[in-house]
Structure formats: structure tokens, C-alpha cells
Amino acid sequence: MKKLALLFSLATLAGCSVSNQVETLIPENAVVKNKTTEGYTDRFKNIYDDFKDYPITCDKDCYPPSPVIECSAEMQNCAFTGSNPTIAINAGFSVQWLGHASFKINTSNGQQFLFDPVSEDFDWPVNWAFSLVSDISRTPNATLTQSELAETDAIMYSHIHYDHFKKDDLSHIGQNSEFLTPLGFADHFPNDGYKITEMAWYSSKQVGEVNVHFVPANHFSSRIMVPFIHEDHDATLWGGWVLEHQGKKLFFAGDTGYSPHFKDIASKYGNMDVCLIPIASYHSEEHPKWYRKVHTTPEDALIAAADLNCKVMIPWGYGNSSWQMGDKTSHSALFRLMHMYKKMNSNIPLHVLNEGESVKL
Template sequence: MASTHQKKDASSLPVLSRHEGRYRNHATMKPASLLRTLRIFWDQAFNKPKDTRPAGEIPVQPLSRQQLLAAPNNTVYRLGHSTVLLKLRDQFWLTDPVFAERASPVQWAGPQRFHQPPISLEELPPIKAVILSHNHYDHLDRMAIKALTDKTEHFLAPLGVGDTLIEWGVPAHKVRQLDWWQSTEVAGIEFVATPSQHFSGRTLLDSNRTLWASWVMIDGDQRIFFSGDSGYFDGFKTIGEQYGPFDLTLMETGAYNVEWPHVHMQPEQTLQAHLDLRGRWLLPIHNGTFDLSMHAWHEPFDRILALAWEQNVSITTPMMGQPFYVQYPCRGLTWWLGVDEVAEPEPEPEPEQHGRVTNCKCPRQNA
């Protein structure tokens, strides 16, 4: 269990800046030129490498409501992309619920799921709170929000995102909107909206009209960090100094690209952010579900796992739907190994080389 934490005063920390009605990051980032933007869109549409999507079937461990209700407290399930279900204090908490077939404004085009969710929206038990990081389509799913409205008690969102929820039919009394460094308490757990370095928008006309955030979850002596989407910045160190150490960090590790270095992290930066936060265990998220960049679909797992082993960082890489525990999360497998080979078999390998999944080696727990 993490050491006892003392609550600190965040009043002296920097507050959100607004400029001409739009939210902005603390760091000034040079906007991409029109030519560069068009080139990025062209590459995404027409120059995709073949391995950005899996050739085989992603293994998923199915879940039922009965299983979830019977699970002990502090159980965590990764459902896909940045959607994580946590059972804390006999209640369920859900981050960035995306259950749609495509991360897109329409369901006939756009990035398509690699796998089905381990559990359907209908089968989910009552949710104490949904925690939202920002309004991009791979994090804010209108269909999922509508389906969750009746069974969810609270929706925690950055400024402006809550207004979107209310427009979609979520009762206003269920919505809590927070600025950076503001906090709210639900069922004895404190939630703090903390900075991230990203952007927002769902159309060509609403760029940065709503805020983006990461989240700190404080459950007594236990602390969890949810990164949302972010580039690497010194805010992670500030959050770690203010609220760390963290028992578990849910960290973006995927959809990175040298063309957008300020809004998504390379795996090396993800690991450094985890260290800045003073994290104990690292769960890589934002991968394995949608094709949102140019890297191989399995590359985020390969790179972050190798880096963690090299630097003796405790990491867990569960299958979608596989339970693990906040304090003892080493239930991971290198489940992605062999997925592509199963669909495109090579000539019969030697027996000792054949196999779909290999058990992972858990690095020694940090002191």
C-alpha cells in the first residue's frame, strides 16, 4: 500500500488561461502549416503501412455483470483504448467510455475497432461516476454516453465537455465540470482535474472550445492517475510533486507520431512521465483498439515493455477484460505476440518456436 498522503494546498498552482474564447496549453506550441496539415491527412488516408491494424484476432476476456459484482474492491479492467473500469469502495468508475464501432463522427467511415468490448453497455453494472478527459471521438462516444445516462450517478468532465453531455440529454444535476486544479468528491473518493498538454474539438469549427485534462483519484491512502491524452510536459512533475506517489498510473502509450510531438507521447516520454509522477505501476492505455497513427498496432506494447524492463519500472499489460489489482497488478501477458502470425501463418515452425502468447516477466517492484 502506498504511504500515507497529506492533502496539499493547490491554490498557488497555475490556473487555466483563455485566449479569445478558446482554451490553450500553458506551453506555446507553433501551429502546423497548412501544407504540413494536408500532408498528414494525405498520409493517414492513403499511405498507411499494412501493419497499423492487426492481421489476426485480438484476444479478449469476456466479462459479465455477475463477475464484476462478485469481484473484490480495487479490481481494474481495461475494456479498450482509454476505457478502464475500476471497482473502488464497492462502486464502479469508468474512464472515457468508448464502445462505438468507429472513433468517428459517422459509423460508416473512420477508424474501426480491432476488437469488441469485453462487456456490452447493457451488461455493465450501475456506474458511480464516468470520468472524461476531453471531447475527441476516441474518448467521448455519444452513443455510450446516452446508454450510460440512466445507470450513471455522476459525470466528471473538464470545462465545456459537461455542456456537451447536457446537450445530449444527461441531466444537469449529474454533471460536474472542473477547471485544472479543481477537485470534487464522490462517495469518499477525491477527483482532481489536472493539466494535460493536448487540444479539443469535434468539428472544424469548435477547436479548443472545451478543456482537456488528466485526473488524479485519491481513495484514502491509495492514489491513481489517469493521463487522458497528452504530450510530454513539465506538468507531470508538478502533479507528481503535488499528489504523488501514485500506486497506479493509466498512461497514454499509442497514436504517437513525429508529426504531432506536442500532443501525444512517444513511449520513452510515457515512461518518463510515469517516473515524474512518482508512479509505482504503469498501465499503458490508448493502444490496441483503434488505428490512429502510422506505427504498427503492436509497437506501443513492444516499446514500452522493453523500456520498462530496461529501467526496472513495474508495468502491467493485461488482455482486454482481464482483471488485475491496484496494489498487485502483475497479471499481464505479452498477449499481442503471435496475433499477426496466426492470421498469416509462416511455414511450419519448430515446436519450441510455436505459440500464440508468452507469459510476461514482471520487473522487480520498485522500492
């Protein structure tokens, strides 16, 4: 009988899920903007929701050939072949671009962080649905081994969109790392023992020796399964991240359009040493104003880098492992960036990566 009771107890324990540990950070100095929309209250909104005074816009001849980008077709399936400038800023960050918005960051003290890790394509069944109605798909990006994943101290997500958060990846990442997310995010995790901290804009959390700050972006959120159903529109917050270690700071913008929030971030945290800023998904013949509102053009990204006083800017969002959502081709955004960098006479050092490449800064 004792043996049967023991077996029953073990089976019961094995069948029970382990509850997630969820912490919510909304300190007094945090910023949360709410709105009422589509009949739902307490939806999040951008700080500068009506901003539209973009300083510079390329309006013609924006994609000239570049001698430092080699492609197999016109601006498609390309590689950056140029030489990046030598940048000796001793910031103590090692940056690996895994593709699209996914980055692995290592600090000089041996800590490791991941931004928006997404492997392969969208979660099922969205990837299946997209395959039926469009050609939006993704070439697999650089992936991390299980041993590399096990070394991760914290994973930061910028927002809930499918190309930035993939539920299927959580089981591969495991429960040993902390997850730092925008407000409203924890409900999208399986209840399986994950340690999640939901954060408001301008809230901070210490992870080892690194202080992690959640900062504003100019974007939106939704994770709908059925088109035109608005129950989850802007129900979770969105934003970017700042890693601060020994006085050095690395900024990850997340998906964002240009607005004065970049100057606000610099005013609050000071100049940024390393800036990871998107340059893609801004192009739309049908909705050009809306696309630019939520995604930076290459010239917007350069203005943002100047607002942040970046010592080096690493662009992302283009590439052979992108979904080409709101882009002419896989590398059109990079062609435009190289053109506008010269036209604007930018003094922000650029370091251009191909997917999978790393740099120590």
C-alpha cells in the same frame, strides 16, 4: 373532463425533457490557460505549450521482436503472453482495461468509476465518413452489462475527441451516475437529466469516499463535423484524473504528450500508486513533431511514470480494439515499450493487460 385533463397533463409531462444539472468548479487554486486563435477568444491552451525537450528518443531499431507478444501478422492482431511481476502495493484498486482509453475502476469500499467509456466505433456520421475515406475502424472492445453500468458512481471523460467520448453511449450509461468532465463539456450532452460537473485543472470533487482530482494534460480538443471549420477547436478543456481513496492514488493521464506537467502533478498530490499512461498514437511520417507533442511515445510514458513515482504503470492505447491512429500497427507501441523498458533500465514495475483483462492492485 377531469380524465381528459389528466391525460393531457401526463402527455405534456412525458413530452418534456428533464434539464441537466450542471456544476462548474473553478476554485482559487485552479489553473486555466487561455489563448486567442483562428479569430476566437477564450480558447484553452496547454500549460507547457512550447515544450519540446524530450529526455529520451528511440531513433533506430525501435521495434525488435518480443518473446512475450504473439501476433497473427507482423505486430498486428496480437496478445501479450508474458508474466507480469507480482505487485503487492495494497492500493485497493481493481482495474479492468476495456480497450483503447476505456477503464473500469473499483475501489476497496465498493465504489465504481469509468474513464472514457466508448463502445464499438465513433458516433454517427463520423464513423460512416471515415469508412469512406480511410481504413480507420475498430474491432469492438470489451463491454459492460447494464447491471455493471448501473453500479457506476461516476464517469470521467478526459476530452471531447470522438475516440474518448461517444454521445450514443450516454443513453446506455443512464442518468443515475455523476459525470465529471473538463470545462466546456456540458453543452455536448443531450438535455435529459444528466448530472454533470465541469472542472478546471487542479479542481476536486468528493464522490462517496473517493476524492476525484482533475489534472493537466498536454493535448488539444475539437469535435468538428466539417474539416477546416475551427469553431470548436480548443473550446473544451482536456486533462487527466486522479482518484484518491484512503491515501492511495490512481492516475489516468488521458491523451497527452510529455511535458513538465507530470512533475507538477506529483508535486501537488504526491507519489502515485497506480498509473494508467498511454503509449500509442505518436507515430507520423508527415508530422512527427506534432504527433509527439500531443501523444506520449513509449519512452515518454516511462519518463512520465518516473516523474510521478508510480508504484506500477499500466500502458494503454495500443491493442486489437484501438483505431490505430498514429500507429504503425495494432501493437507496435507495445513492442517499442518492451524494448525501451529494457534499454532505459526502468525501475517502474509494468503490468501489461490485454483488452478485457483485470488486475487487483
